[in-house]
Amino acid sequence: MSALSWWIVWLVALIGHAGLHIGIYNRINGFGWPRVVIKSIVKFFLLTTIAIPILFCVFQGQVILDLLIHGGTWSSLSLWARGYVTLCCIIWLVLGIPWLMWRPIFRLEWVDAPRKIEVVDVQVAVRRPLALSGKAKLESKLPLNQLLELSIEEISLPVVGLPDELVGYRIAHVSDVHLTGDIHPDFVKHAMQRATLWKPDLIALTGDIIDKQPCIDWLVDIFHPANAHDGCYYILGNHDTRVVDSRQTRDAMDRAGWIDLGSQAVRRMIGGIPVSLIGNEFPWFERPDLPPPDDSFRLLLSHSPDQLGWARRNAVGLMLAGHTHGGQGRLPLIGPILSPSFHGSRYASGDFYKPPTTLHVTRGLGGVHLMRINCRPELSLLTLSQAKVHQAF
Template identity: 30%
Template sequence: MKNLSRRHFLKGLLGLTAAGILTTAGGFGYARYLEPHMLETNVIPIKHPLIPKGFDKFRIVQFSDTHLSEYFTADELMDIVHQVNRLNPDLIVFSGDLIDKPHHFQDHERAVQALKKLSAPYGKIAIYGNHDHGGYGTKVYQTLMASAGFRVMRNDFMTLELIDGSMIELASLDDLMLGKPNYEAILSKLSEKAFSILLVHEPDAALTAKDYPVNLQISGHTHGGQVQLPVFGPLITPPYGEIYTEGMYERDGMKIYVNRGIGTTRLPLRFLSKPEITVFQLESQ
């Protein structure tokens, strides 16, 4: 029998403590029925000397990790769609994990109809998360998102150019857990003279991406741990989401933002980790 590391032992002990607190203090009802619906919208200004004047006040709206299931339905997804549209996005990014269990979910058409209603003048981009590959879902996800009008970027690179000729660069990596991310082939295309954004589901991709000219990395995956304790933070975080768990970080001049997502997985609980939509407002210096 393997010896548990001190870190895992403490996490297990704290997990039991948290479960006790949630149960005895009535917190379970809050974590199960209230907080998962307490959606936050976070507006994050992104200032950088490489952002062209034409992109000043350009709004990128990110939503992530819907994990469609019996706990988060296609009807609830429609509510998210309306909220995203009300934010007047210039570009919409979905950063992975659309369906919790792709081999069980049946309501594909209603999900497509909801996602079709998302609207932004510069389009809609989707990337792969681990649940999008899992359960034989790789082709299903590609077909579903393309049907909804998304460009599905998987180890991909593009430039986004405005009418005035100003442009920024967008790169994507495949999911780190179940996909085949190709850092060198994609990130070597980035120019040090253009503002660049990396879209990748798992935030700890930044440990490698920092060696390339990436200015902003946008990720999801962690759900902020779903269950947090005051001071301690997330009890459990998934692989490739253990270093960067939620919110904004900066490493070697690169900004890394981790969205807490909208749905839940494994357990339909959120505690001190509210669901989130993020608005990145670019600001030219």
């Protein structure tokens, strides 16, 4: 092989190495395993991300340099080096090509949902310091960080199979509040005020409310003022398991006047018709047991978009999810890279359709990581409309 061919091989292998580890990171974080187990696995693969290139430099550095300058044959490399380079090249086929196909720019499975976006600097709007911890004070001032810039997005969402009675129905969707104590609760309170001022028919909160035990005391003050004609519903997510007893979070939300939809299904008269409202907190809590599909429209609150397959099998018409934070950061054209999901960054945020389910994934309001690059926190204000199947793509 020529020297140029080896340059191409090493570039492909290096990207494949990074893609392999990013793919592992994304999918490991989609499991409902105990946090200590997931963190241990993530740390191990972070170590191998750095250690493997170092091993190549230490044990194969001179060989690689000769190949890049003079060219040569595969036999110049040791057996383990040939094996790993081959694996990294195969990753391009297994993960790389699908990853490229599902970039947002190609809009595969995306719904054409027009958005009217208003960006609010909440730090200016509330007129009090929102960064409470030293970490938050430092990171909120870093260039490009959109941590406190709330994107209020009015979305006209076409839903296949939407009943006539629900055309124009308004849902305020929030997720991933992540009360850690780093950011003042007025940030979330401002988002809920804006949601209520919009006069939605229903407010949906799809999990990850609490990260730190003392923040449970904030919940009633934040969420009690919220109001919607057909009620305010919530479920929990993986971070809500980090407190001593998640029932304390549920009790506080109940006192705030919100309806716990976690791991259950209820029928409500909405728009004059029966609608099944379903909560899915799996894999961190139990999935609900559903009766066979009937003629009622099914609206699902799921913490993770990974439950899309379950939603489709259970004839869910509209699914609302969070969990992925839009990837925390998005590159121009390429979009998100990191996303804790079995699907990688495929459903990191946006509006999608896989028959018979329309899926809306919000970027959420907060996070334990206080950096948001080209990925503002999101308050989704959804107005539902009817769509034919061919209009959903």
